[in-house]
Amino acid sequence: MKKIYVVIAVALLLPAMIFANGGKETSASSGKNTELTIMGSWAGDTASAASYREKFQEISDADNGIHLTQEMISDETQYYNKLRTRFATGEYADIFEDYGASRDYDYVKSGVLVNLKPYLDADPEWKDSFVSGVFDDWIYDDYPDAIYGIPHDFYVVGLYYNKAIFDEVGVSAPTTIEEFENCCDKLLAAGYIPMTLGEKDNYRAGHLLNNLVLKSYGKGFVTKLGNREIAYDSPEMMKLFQMIYDWNQKGYFGPNAINKDSNMEKSDFHARKTAMHFDGTWYLSAAKTSEILNDIHFVAFPTINPEYSGSWQGGNNGGLSVVNSGDQQKIDKAVEVIKQVCNSDFQKQQQILNGGGVYPIKFESDPSTVMPLSVEVSNAMATAKEFCTDIQNYDINTKMLDTVRAALQGLFVGKTPKQCAAEIMSVVNAE
Numbered sequence: 001m002k003k004i005y006v007v008i009a010v011a012l013l014l015p016a017m018i019f020a021n022g023g024k025e026t027s028a029s030s031g032k033n034t035e036l037t038i039m040g041s042w043a044g045d046t047a048s049a050a051s052y053r054e055k056f057q058e059i060s061d062a063d064n065g066i067h068l069t070q071e072m073i074s075d076e077t078q079y080y081n082k083l084r085t086r087f088a089t090g091e092y093a094d095i096f097e098d099y100g101a102s103r104d105y106d107y108v109k110s111g112v113l114v115n116l117k118p119y120l121d122a123d124p125e126w127k128d129s130f131v132s133g134v135f136d137d138w139i140y141d142d143y144p145d146a147i148y149g150i151p152h153d154f155y156v157v158g159l160y161y162n163k164a165i166f167d168e169v170g171v172s173a174p175t176t177i178e179e180f181e182n183c184c185d186k187l188l189a190a191g192y193i194p195m196t197l198g199e200k201d202n203y204r205a206g207h208l209l210n211n212l213v214l215k216s217y218g219k220g221f222v223t224k225l226g227n228r229e230i231a232y233d234s235p236e237m238m239k240l241f242q243m244i245y246d247w248n249q250k251g252y253f254g255p256n257a258i259n260k261d262s263n264m265e266k267s268d269f270h271a272r273k274t275a276m277h278f279d280g281t282w283y284l285s286a287a288k289t290s291e292i293l294n295d296i297h298f299v300a301f302p303t304i305n306p307e308y309s310g311s312w313q314g315g316n317n318g319g320l321s322v323v324n325s326g327d328q329q330k331i332d333k334a335v336e337v338i339k340q341v342c343n344s345d346f347q348k349q350q351q352i353l354n355g356g357g358v359y360p361i362k363f364e365s366d367p368s369t370v371m372p373l374s375v376e377v378s379n380a381m382a383t384a385k386e387f388c389t390d391i392q393n394y395d396i397n398t399k400m401l402d403t404v405r406a407a408l409q410g411l412f413v414g415k416t417p418k419q420c421a422a423e424i425m426s427v428v429n430a431e
Contacts, residue, residue: 033067034333039086039093041079041318043072046285047353052341059337066333076203087112092323094334100137100149100319101393103401107321108140108148114322115146119335129344134360137316137389149319150342151360155280156314156381157207157301160287160373164295165192165275173299177215180302184252187275195276197253198265205244205408206401208278210313210391211301212240218308219388226395232404232428233421241408241417248412258412281357282317284374288355298376300383310385316360317389396431403427 042052053070060068071093073079086092087107098104107113116138120127130151138149161173166183169190174180184194197204213221217236224230231237248257254274269277270290277283278301287296303309320342322334340346344363351357351365356374358381388394392401407423415423 032065034065034330035067035069036094036330036334036337037069037071038095038320038337039071039073039079039083040097040320041072041074041076043074048285048350049074051349051353055341055346056337059340064336066337068337076201092325094323094325094330095320095337096323097152097318097320098149099316099389099393100321101389102395102398103393104138104148104321105140106398108143108146112324113148114324114331114334115143115148116150116322116335117145117147120147120150123339126339126343129361129363131360131362134316137393138319138321149321150338151316151319152342152347153282153317153319154315154358154360155282155317156312156358156377156384156387157211157278157280158312158377158380159299159301160269160277160279160283160296161299162269162272162275162292162295163297164292165272169275173297174302175299177302177304183276184247184250188251193254193268193274194252195278196260196265196268196274197248197257197278198260198262199253199257199409199412200259200261200264202405202409204262204265205411206390206392206405207280207313208244209240209404209408210388211278212243212304213237213391214311214313214388215301215304215308216240217305218311219386222388222391222394225391226400228396228428232424238417238421241411241420244408245411245417245420253412258409280314280317281377284357284371284377285354287373288371293371293373296373298373298380300380310383312381312384312387313389314358314381314384314387315389397427399427400424 038056040052042049053072056068056070059066073082083096083098092112104113131154134151134154135147138147140146159174165187166172169186169192171183171186172179174183187194197208199205213225221230221236225232225237247253254260254268266277266283266286268274270292272292287293290296300312320338322331322338325331342361344361347359347361348363351359352369354374355369355371356377358378390401392404395401404424407420410420410423411417
């Protein structure tokens with residue numbers, strides 16, 4: 001059962017990269033169009049992100065009674081700071097992107113979100129097109145007959161590696177943590193950085209911790225950590241904080257991880273400065289356009305405890321929710337917008353643009369459009385026995401994701417594992 005600790009987080013408004021429709025006659029002046037705003041993360045320069053923006057612009061330009069303003073922010077921290085500020089001040093976007101689970105429960109409990117289950121039930125073909133279980137992060141124990149978000153993406157996280165470099169150094173794709181450390185040591189000795197970790201974007205160490213937890217203790221441990229049966233300063237967690245600290249000290253992540261972001265991390269891999277790249281399936285679109293594509297291969301994150309080798313970070317990678325404005329026409333039009341991107345035709349287009357990937361909606365793939373690397377990812381993913389998103393998404397405290405990521409960042413600027421755990425526990429003890 002999900003237990004939720006309600007905290008409304010208010011953050012400073014940071015600069016954003018905004019895409020807005022300009023010059024189109026609004027409903028205020030014409031009386032024809034319903035004005036809607038959508039907030040999302042599709043501000044990047046990838047083909048997939050561009051296709052989302054183009055689709056939203058197409059919706060706005062169509063003769064459908066909708067004028068859609070896009071507010072797109074590529075940086076995750078900036079996006080969530082702005083989203084929280086909007087909710088704290090009541091300046092809601094009509095549609096917004098998020099991950100559900102505890103991150104959206106505050107909004108659900110305060111009545112801000114629309115229950116989308118009636119729309120799904122009214123359109124069985126649409127509802128049945130989704131993969132089983134993908135709505136789980138928007139279903140809450142307190143509201144069992146409601147669904148508060150529609151997924152648009154699915155993901156898994158693993159280890160991409162440059163086989164040409166591996167062959168040169170004489171190492172194989174690591175399947176266990178011992179093999180991984182041995183591989184890193186040999187790469188360092190040969191003059192290669194094993195893998196940059198762009199910890200300037202603090203979700204990077206957050207994702208690393210997710211995988212260390214899952215491969216060590218499995219998804220059941222995540223629930224116990226989230227409901228306080230196990231503490232963040234327990235021996236089990238201290239072992240993992242120490243592992244991250246030690247790997248950084250040894251140089252596995254390069255000389256200055258804290259000053260590199262996720263884009264620089266990818267650039268290092270593509271420039272053959274690093275031999276491995278730890279990332280999710282969203283990386284496939286970047287790999288597709290890389291000069292080293294033919295050398296890139298994929299392996300599951302290395303196993304720590306064989307009992308949990310099938311425990312993967314993965315699952316829902318974002319969905320769209322509708323804010324309850326009290327205006328039924330706006331709500332209905334907002335759902336129309338969502339249905340135009342959360343459907344098999346548009347998601348199939350995403351697979352073609354990304355050269356593969358995994359998706360929350362069922363459709364028949366075209367083998368001619370899926371690159372071999374994506375097939376490797378799919379084949380590896382087939383060995384998974386359970387998926388778990390960010391482990392803090394299952395926490396009773398909705399502040400825990402930011403708390404843990406900030407504390408982990410300290411491991412890269414001189415703080416010890418003990419200090420990292422103490423920083424997290426100071427928030428836990430204040431609950």
